[in-house]
Amino acid sequence: MALIVQKFGGTSLSDPERILNVAERISAEKMKGNDCVVVVSAMGKTTDQLISLAKDVSNQVNKREMDMLLSTGEQVTIALLSMALSQNGWEAASFTGWQAGIITEPVHGNARILNIHTEKIREQLNKGKIVIVAGFQGVTEDGEITTLGRGGSDTTAVALSTALKASKCDIYTDVTGVYTTDPRHVKEAQKLAAISYDEMLELAHLGAGVLHPRAVEFAKNHNVTLEVRSSIEKERGTIIKEEVTMEQNLVVRGVAFEDEITRVTVFGLPNCLTSLSTIFSTLAKNNIDVDIIIQSMTSKEITDISFSIKNDTLKETLNVLEKNKDLLKYDHIESETGLAKVSIVGSGMVSNPGVAAEMFTVLSNNGIEIRMVSTSEIKISTVVNQQQMLPAVNALHKAFKLSAIPIRS
Amino acid sequence: MALIVQKFGGTSLSDPERILNVAERISAEKMKGNDCVVVVSAMGKTTDQLISLAKDVSNQVNKREMDMLLSTGEQVTIALLSMALSQNGWEAASFTGWQAGIITEPVHGNARILNIHTEKIREQLNKGKIVIVAGFQGVTEDGEITTLGRGGSDTTAVALSTALKASKCDIYTDVTGVYTTDPRHVKEAQKLAAISYDEMLELAHLGAGVLHPRAVEFAKNHNVTLEVRSSIEKERGTIIKEEVTMEQNLVVRGVAFEDEITRVTVFGLPNCLTSLSTIFSTLAKNNIDVDIIIQSMTSKEITDISFSIKNDTLKETLNVLEKNKDLLKYDHIESETGLAKVSIVGSGMVSNPGVAAEMFTVLSNNGIEIRMVSTSEIKISTVVNQQQMLPAVNALHKAFKLSAIPIRS
Structure with a gap:
């Protein structure tokens, strides 16, 4: 029995129907006999809507209160996804960042994860439950709610994969993988079967936008194999790992x-x-x-x-x-x-x-x-x-x- | 300098404009030189919208996950109100139920408050800050998020008044006080200047809906004087306390x-x-x-x-x-x-x-x-x-x- 970490982005969870679809993807993994830890982002445009509310009450930026506000987005998703899994007959337990023991540095808006106390997650996995964790958020040693910055849910997923020694970390998104270039602009763009951390880092920094750079760095440092894949299509995605065999001795990957x-x-x-x-x-x-x-x-x-x-x-x-x-x-x-x-x-x-x-x-x-x-x-x-x-x-x-x-x- | 607890309901906080209005009411109290602890509910119809989302993903009721979901409502309000107060030039700090040290029994959906660890709130008050606390929610000794049931924000306000030995607990709402009967249905309904805890309890249980019965009971047991008043109108509300002089020897109060x-x-x-x-x-x-x-x-x-x-x-x-x-x-x-x-x-x-x-x-x-x-x-x-x-x-x-x-x- 393997432990799989699965991360689903906001677009994959933008409405109840998509949440039920994600619950099915998780069910499929669980049916194979695997333990599942699922990391989720806020639903669809929730984060943008919350930011807009904040702008309506204040033209100053209060980073502590912004973290307080934005962290509710993922909390809504974990609860709904956990309910959707119960509906499918699975036992699930959701955890906010602080409940999942995700300890960050005392910085608001862009905190780095320092440590993860995995006892609570382990306890639920041992009971056979699917564990759902709110991405993008953590807590300081002093009990202050922090966020990891935009795209931080990817980092949460990779950090959890490391802390839990997961066999695999699947990043489900609205694209089917990493492409040789942006398929929205270049019709000949091809999906890559695999790519190295460094190549992915260069692509991420250069605006490929599929994976948060900090998450790729984290994965590289802890040697976590990632797979970027579609939350809708069932096809294989793109594997991201240390050594990638060159396809046809290609010099350029993207x-x-x-x-x-x-x-x-x-x-x-x-x-x-x-x-x-x-x-x-x-x-x-x-x-x-x-x-x-x-x-x-x-x-x-x-x-x-x-x-x-x-x-x-x-x-x-x-x-x-x-x-x-x-x-x-x-x-x-x-x-x-x-x-x-x-x-x-x-x-x-x-x-x-x-x-x-x-x-x-x-x-x-x-x-x-x-x-x-x-x-x-x-x-x-x-x-x-x-x-x-x-x-x-x-x-x-x-x-x-x-x-x-x-x-x- | 007195310590005042002020509670604002969801209708008083239903949009950014009303949140800014509430910030002004709090400013007015603070200007008198008082320390302020503010308890808030979720904005407007937020709770109902969250419940409706839950129904869209599951027809079962998972009380733990429902608490996880609903507690986000007040968390959004505390962050926004804190930002609105900063905008007005005040220093404010928001706290969720668990951050405010509101410990409840391990029951989901209808938990009772067991204890409040007030150190964090005191610390912020000592710094001259306005403290904003999420009503309706608490946490068990095991770190599980709980809610106090509908109307539970009133209970939070009264429990905090007791724990902090507040001079007064003002319950701001969308009515101007307690009436002899529901003024929406009986045009002769009159506002009462004062009413006893027991009378209020009977009225609350019977659907007067102004104050949560558990909050009145709590206030009676700890002898906290409440005032129910309007968040919009500046007029005096209805005082709720132990002994109330009968007006015109009325046998029936409502x-x-x-x-x-x-x-x-x-x-x-x-x-x-x-x-x-x-x-x-x-x-x-x-x-x-x-x-x-x-x-x-x-x-x-x-x-x-x-x-x-x-x-x-x-x-x-x-x-x-x-x-x-x-x-x-x-x-x-x-x-x-x-x-x-x-x-x-x-x-x-x-x-x-x-x-x-x-x-x-x-x-x-x-x-x-x-x-x-x-x-x-x-x-x-x-x-x-x-x-x-x-x-x-x-x-x-x-x-x-x-x-x-x-x-x-």
Whole structure:
């Protein structure tokens, strides 16, 4: 008898009918003789509705009270799902984050899990019950309710898999798996049978949106095998694990993309050891999320730094830089919006020189100008004009033969 | 500096605008220099909506999961009200039942409060914060979420008043006080300046609906002075305390009524010492709420027992009686629905013989047939046909001169 952790997202639980469908998926796993621990998100748009209520009573953000408010969303789902399972003849017990012993650091809105006291869950599993746990939430040692940030239910599922030494962690979602690129925009997109943690991390960070990056990191660190699969379709999904056999010796596993990117360039910084750390520490302190960073030296004394941000943080970024001009000692700033990021990801790149060159050639042949480049061992990102994003993705998807992967299902 | 407990019901908190209004009422109390502990119910129809969701996923009742589900309602309100108070410039901290240390017996759906650990609330009050507590809910020693039953937020408020030795407990609601009868149905209904715990108890049990009976009992036992008042209007409400001076030597303080009553008669029970206790213990064990009980002996060996229940518990009542036929040894059962209860309440009855006779005469003169009668020292209840309920109430209100009380406001 194996212990399986199953996570269902909000879209899979948006109404009573879908909750009953999820109960059936759980029943099927239980019928195989497995122990089941189920992690759920808030129903459909509940979280957004609660945030909107909060905005109606206050224009300030009170993070403690926001956690108090939002954590009710998953609590509603666990109770309803537990009832739906009883209806199907199974014994189930639901637990909020604090009841499940999910201890987090004392931070509101974006807490990290420190520890899970699994006694209560074990006790119910030993009685043969299905255990339903509210995702996204935990409690501090002092009894304060915390949340793990958007997508945190994935993290709850992986953390529970680790703490309970589960055989498997199934992430049920509204897509059937991880694709070579976004199938909503590229019709040749293919579902991958498997992908490594690192590749998934690069894809997640780049906006694939299927799995929360922190959850993938957690899974990698604790070697938890994940499967991303559909809560509606019965087909196999995509396995995420450490070592993935290359399919047809593919060098590239996927093409990711993200629009609404802005480039900011800071000119004339003093070329000293602390320049880079000062500028990005200042931005981080103001919660500005910077993605690609490029430095180019223009002389021995001064340097220019470019970085990319999301369009909607431009105003604040410029404010912060302006306020700290005396500290940072730069000359002037330029910014350019209307950009997009297109990246190729694959562990195979490490041992294949020339992948970057091939990518640049494909883009150039398609008349696409590259504005910024950033590379890691398993990823190459380019920033291009937003209008050229989808043509770039399609060209790369085809050039790296991603449309032709034989898929098992 | 006094400590005031304020309780606001769901109607007073049904939307963001009303929540902001409640925040202003609390601000006003705080401005006087008082410490405030606020107890709230779920917003508007939230509880009903949650119950309806539960019915959509299951036709069984799982009381543990129902408590898990319903307790989210108050948790949403405490967070929003706390945010609204921050918006008004006050520091506030919200607490769920378990965070507020409200320990209940291990019963779901209708738990009694055993104890309140007030340390956390005291700590926040000492910091000058307004404390907002989720009404209606508590936690067992084992960490299971419980609820106190409908209207339980009143109980939370009174229990907190006792535990914190509050100077006063204000129950804010959608009516301006306690009336001689329901003003929605009887236009001559008058607001009472004051009423005793016992009178209020009789009125509450009889469906006046302003205050939960358990809360009044709790207040009586711990001598907590309550004031029932409007959350919108600024006028004085009705004080509820031990001794109330009679206004104009009125014998009757109010006329209460309740529809959807069913009479059940159990025929041919063995006339032995244990018959009554066995039958009502069996019903109580199955959580069936019995109101009026009447026994009439038909012979030395056997007896008949009639009792009244709410219409919607008839099916379960008959099931329970049927299942336990061997234990109870009765002959057969009859039931009659479509009834209503009409009662007069007043401490003055104790020293005024003939009040019952007067009541029966008034009803008889108005052509109203009495189906059951039950009396206590301060109350006479009659069961009549449901169609005759309001005519009976109007006739009694007039006959006992309740329309003419001079009211201070």
